[in-house]
Amino acid sequence: MEIRTATLADLDQIAAVEKACFPPAEAASVDSFRERLMVYPNHFHLMFCGPKLISFVDGFVTDEADLTDEMFADASLHNESGRWQMLFGVNTLPEYRRNGYAGQLIREMIRTAREEGRAGVVLTCKDRLLHYYATFGFIGEGPTDKSSHGGAKWNQMRITF
Numbered sequence: 001m002e003i004r005t006a007t008l009a010d011l012d013q014i015a016a017v018e019k020a021c022f023p024p025a026e027a028a029s030v031d032s033f034r035e036r037l038m039v040y041p042n043h044f045h046l047m048f049c050g051p052k053l054i055s056f057v058d059g060f061v062t063d064e065a066d067l068t069d070e071m072f073a074d075a076s077l078h079n080e081s082g083r084w085q086m087l088f089g090v091n092t093l094p095e096y097r098r099n100g101y102a103g104q105l106i107r108e109m110i111r112t113a114r115e116e117g118r119a120g121v122v123l124t125c126k127d128r129l130l131h132y133y134a135t136f137g138f139i140g141e142g143p144t145d146k147s148s149h150g151g152a153k154w155n156q157m158r159i160t161f
């Protein structure tokens with residue numbers, strides 16, 4: 001397994017993994033990933049099995065402390081010198097799950113954010129994944145009123161370094 005950051009050439013594989021992982025109302029589109037990859041390819045962490053992308057995480061950096069729906073939709077809000085690393089998406093192809101791959105990428109994102117001198121890492125998730133993210137040190141902050149994409153209820157979680 002190889003872990004690396006992204007380039008625009010990874011666009012098709014990233015969009016395909018996203019599509020395999022989320023219902024249409026929640027999946028980010030190819031256009032959205034193109035925009036993200038043009039602005040912050042260095043904040044994608046990808047895991048490959050040979051040439052095949054099997055898992056990835058991504059999220060931009062901002063001085064805003066809370067994750068909002070606008071951030072998912074607008075990559076231009078990225079600020080490379082921002083305080084907080086946002087974690088927008090965590091995806092592993094169904095047939096590769098439960099091997100710790102997403103966990104390795106989440107740890108890689110946390111490690112990188114710490115190394116870059118950020119204040120911490122912020123994510124939103126559904127109730128069923130609260131325990132999973134807690135295993136990496138994320139602390140729950142309860143339901144957020146700043147994110148409702150896909151019509152779901154989202155909880156905010158944070159690691160502060």
Ligand SMILES: CC(C)(COP(=O)(O)OP(=O)(O)OC[C@H]1O[C@@H](n2cnc3c(N)ncnc32)[C@H](O)[C@@H]1OP(=O)(O)O)[C@@H](O)C(=O)NCCC(=O)NCCS
Pocket residue numbers: 021022055088089090091092093096097098099100101102103104125129131132
């Ligand atoms: C959530 C998701 C990213 C997890 O990916 P993954 O690569 O399977 O993640 P991990 O392997 O690190 O952990 C998943 C589970 O497998 C367990 N696991 C990890 N390594 C394992 C191993 N070697 N053997 C058995 N189980 C293992 C983990 O403890 C975890 O268990 P839990 O769900 O009871 O907490 C994946 O299921 C997914 O893409 N889901 C759809 C999209 C989604 O909901 N994303 C999150 C919201 S952004």
